[in-house]
Amino acid sequence: AVHVPLFSGAIAEAKNLMMSSQNILSAADGHPVVAPTQDVVLGCYWLTATLGDQPADTSKLRIFSTQNEVLLALESKVVKLQEWVRVKVGDRMIVTTAGRVVFNQSLPVGRKPMDEASMEPLPFQNAHFDRKLLRVLVAELYRLYGSDVTATVVNDIKRLGFRYATQAGITVSAMDIPHPDSKWQIIRSTEKEVADVERMYRRGVMTDDERYRKVIELWQRAYEEVGKDTEEAFNKFSPIWMMMGSGARGNIQQIRQLAGMRGLMADPTGRIIDLPIQANFTEGLTVLEYFISTHGTRKGLADTALRTADSGYLTRRLVDVAQDVIVREEDCGTTNGIWIRDVTPERAKNDPIFEKIAGRVAAEDVSVGGKVLVPAGQSISDEAARAFIAAATPVKMRSVLVCEAREGVCRTCYGRNLATGKLVEIGEAVGVIAAQSIGEPGTQLTMRTFHTGGVAGVDITQGLPRVEELFEARIPKGKAIISEIDGELEIIRQEGARKVRVTSKEEFW
Incomplete structure (x- = not known):
């Protein structure tokens, strides 16, 4: 059915709220929803690729005084897309490729951002763009120039990507799939090791459970080794490798199954069958x-x-559960807040501390090096959040968990609306947004329960069943032994790890 907005209110709503250009960021996590995919990614990846690494001696490269000269040389077939050149950009001479100059023509490089006082204009983009980098670029464009400019630029990138994906003539052929010579040597040596394990089992040296675990371990190792050799056998400009490497389609597991070996499979109960599939899809499978x-x-x-x-x-x-959580007032006036401690660059690598801090409102003044960077009651910007992490500064911030609003929550406790990057508006149904943000990726989660063959005696619940377990505060079916003895627990924090020491009060004679 086609829905046509007729009245002025409906037309205004369609233009200001429903248009795709007004919904560039996801309400769930603040990352771009509108970002290049598939053919567009492949085209941009090929366009910004380079022939080898940047040369150490750049004096022998062709020099161009303007970007237009590079485009002219490209049209005249004097230079190739992936060829290294030196070109003057602004008042600097940079080493880049002709393809990257073409890519930058679609971007607002050097244009003044919306907030000139605190933002630098977009610099010349001198990188090999894959799917991840293109998403980062879209997010940066939105931050600097807003939705209208971003929508136009993303459209230009789309045209560019399609054009160069076509020009590259990238396609899949059976000839593009290399077969590593070492594959069958690895398989034969693993078969010998498996035969030794079987012999030990028959002699009664090991149990059936130990035999099973050892065989699985041996074949898993063989699968990894064949996979590694397969990756090394691929030419990095091979069409299949470019499709995977750019993030346009496919992943390394699929390439391993196509050119290496399929590996171990699970039976209908989820138990791993200790007989692997040695062939790959190119060679063909036996019955x-x-x-x-x-x-x-x-x-x-x-x-x-x-x-x-x-x-x-x-x-x-x-x-x-969450539908009545709506932003009802400006500020509930609470003095409470939540502390985010142990804010260190090491922890930030594995833990989303930046996402926890950025966009929230400070409950107390936050200082770095004796200088107040964010006063109480002010929103914490991305730059300030990075400064706190770099300086390992603990932050006390407002949170909906301590909000004292009589109905719903207040703007100050909620903080930033991730879809707009600004403080949330009164009347926003934040409860429904939160519920749908968790529910929406639910279909992508696995429902598999892995049976690793008697390891720790308990199956690992993952994916959607685990999410349900967490929300319903269910006690997991199997209980893991955390400590063999009763006693006092001490947590020892080390770089990149956390150790636990249990000290018993019992006296052992």
Whole structure:
């Protein structure tokens, strides 16, 4: 059905709220929803690629006084897209490629941003753009120039990507798939090791459980070794490798199954079968190998059907609980807040501390080096959040968990609306947004429960069932032994790790 907004109110709503150019950032995490994918990514990846690493001696490279000269040389076929050149950009001479100069023509390089006082204009983009970097670029464009400019630039990038994906003529051929010579040597040596394990089992040296675990471990190692050799055998300009490397389509596991070996499969109960599929899809599978691989395929299809229903039901329950959480007032006036301590660059590598701090409102003055960077009651900017992490400064900030508003929550406790990058507006249904943000990726989560063959005696619950377990505060089915003895617990923090020491009060004679 086609829905046409007729009245002035409906037209205004469609223009200001529903247009795709007004919904560039996701309300769930603040990352761009509108970002290049597939062919566009592939085209941009090929366009900004380089022939080898940047040369140490740049004096022999062609020099151009303007970017237009590079484009002219490209049209005249004097230089190639991936060829290194030196070109003057602004008042600097930079080493880049002709393709990157073409890519930058679509960008507002050097244009004044919306907030000139605190923002620098977008510099010349001298990078090899894959899917991840293109997303970062879209986020940066939105931060500097707002939705209208971003929408126009993303459209230009789309045209550019399609054009150069076509010009590159990238396609898939069976000839593009290399087969590592070492594959069968690795498989034969693993078969010998497996035969030794079987012999030890028959002699009664090991149990059936130990034999099973050892065989799985040996074949897993062989799969990794073959996979590594397969990766090394690929030419980095091979069409299949570029599709995977750019993030346009496929992943390294699929390439390993295409050119290396398929590896271990699970049976209908989820138990790993200790007989691997040695062939890959290019060589073709035997009847037995094909039969073994049907288990996984069937489970995948059944999972998808079940997951959709379960995910929808979880979303419904979450919305039901959170629907009355609406931003009702400016400031509830609470003096409470939540401390984010142990703010260190090391922890920030693994823990999303930046996301926890940026966009929140400070509950107390936050100082770095004796200077107040963010006064109480002010929103913490991205730059300030980075400064706190670099200086390892603990932050006390407002949170909806301590909000004292009589109904719903207040703007100050909630902080930034991730979809706009500004402080949330009064009347925003933040509860429903939170519920849908958790429910929406639910269909992408796995429903698989891995049986690793008696390891720790408990299956690992993952994906959607685990999310449900957390929200319903259910006690997990199996309980893991945390400590063999009773006593006092001491947490020892080390760089990149955390150790736990249990000291018993019992006296052992």
